[in-house]
Amino acid sequence: GAVVSQHPSRVICKSGTSVKIECRSLDFQATTMFWYRQFPKQSLMLMATSNEGSKATYEQGVEKDKFLINHASLTLSTLTVTSAHPEDSSFYICSARERTGPFLAFFGQGTRLTVV
Amino acid sequence: ELKVEQNPLFLSMQEGKNYTIYCNYSTTSDRLYWYRQDPGKSLESLFVLLSNGAVKQEGRLMASLDTKARLSTLHITAAVHDLSATYFCAPNLFGNEKLTFGTGTRLTIIP
Numbered sequence: 001g002a003v004v005s006q007h008p009s010r011v012i013c014k015s016g017t018s019v020k021i022e023c024r025s026l027d028f029q030a031t032t033m034f035w036y037r038q039f040p041k042q043s044l045m046l047m048a049t050s051n052e053g054s055k056a057t058y059e060q061g062v063e064k065d066k067f068l069i070n071h072a073s074l075t076l077s078t079l080t081v082t083s084a085h086p087e088d089s090s091f092y093i094c095s096a097r098e099r100t101g102p103f104l105a106f107f108g109q110g111t112r113l114t115v116v
Numbered sequence: 117e118l119k120v121e122q123n124p125l126f127l128s129m130q131e132g133k134n135y136t137i138y139c140n141y142s143t144t145s146d147r148l149y150w151y152r153q154d155p156g157k158s159l160e161s162l163f164v165l166l167s168n169g170a171v172k173q174e175g176r177l178m179a180s181l182d183t184k185a186r187l188s189t190l191h192i193t194a195a196v197h198d199l200s201a202t203y204f205c206a207p208n209l210f211g212n213e214k215l216t217f218g219t220g221t222r223l224t225i226i227p
Binding site for chain 1: 147149156157158159161164166204206208210213214215216217218219220222
């Protein structure tokens with residue numbers, strides 16, 4: 001099946017710094033990718049939909065200036081957490097869906113962000 | 117707004133027993149996905165159910181979908197320790213790219 005690769009898998013950063021997370025679709029073109037956030041022992045919450053060549057669509061309550069999304073190509077979307085604070089510490093997961101068939105969603109490995 | 121509820125939220129069961137996880141959702145959906153998540157890991161796809169009445173089975177897991185009742189079930193037969201994980205359902209309406217995840221069911225299999 002299709003593979004989505006996410007990097008880094010784990011990052012620790014200091015408060016006030018920015019962190020970039022990459023999400024790549026390895027064997028299919030993804031015009032749309034999705035970014036989720038998951039707090040411990042909770043479900044996945046959709047943060048934003050990343051659209052290739054255009055602005056991302058953010059879910060209600062998600063600060064677009066804090067969580068910058070860039071989808072520069074059909075295989076790469078990035079999420080930058082700007083001026084990170086400890087409350088931004090979380091598990092971030094990206095996803096891309098097939099455009100045909102059962103429209104399966106494939107998920108990256110996730111990024112564990114810890115802000116100290 | 118689509119709301120997805122799973123029950124139970126936590127399930128502790130003995131090896132060898134059978135149990136069912138329920139996924140109820142609030143608005144019309146014509147397909148539903150089930151995922152498994154191990155601690156500290158991302159999501160692994162288990163099943164995609166594409167129509168009313170669909171039933172899929174893989175090993176000790178069997179999933180079904182009733183779109184009229186807005187209900188999906190994930191049945192576990194003769195549980196084994198390896199099935200310990202958190203299970204999520206995600207109903208979806210054709211043409212809507214977003215997936216909304218259920219609350220999750222944390223399953224612990226006790227020897």
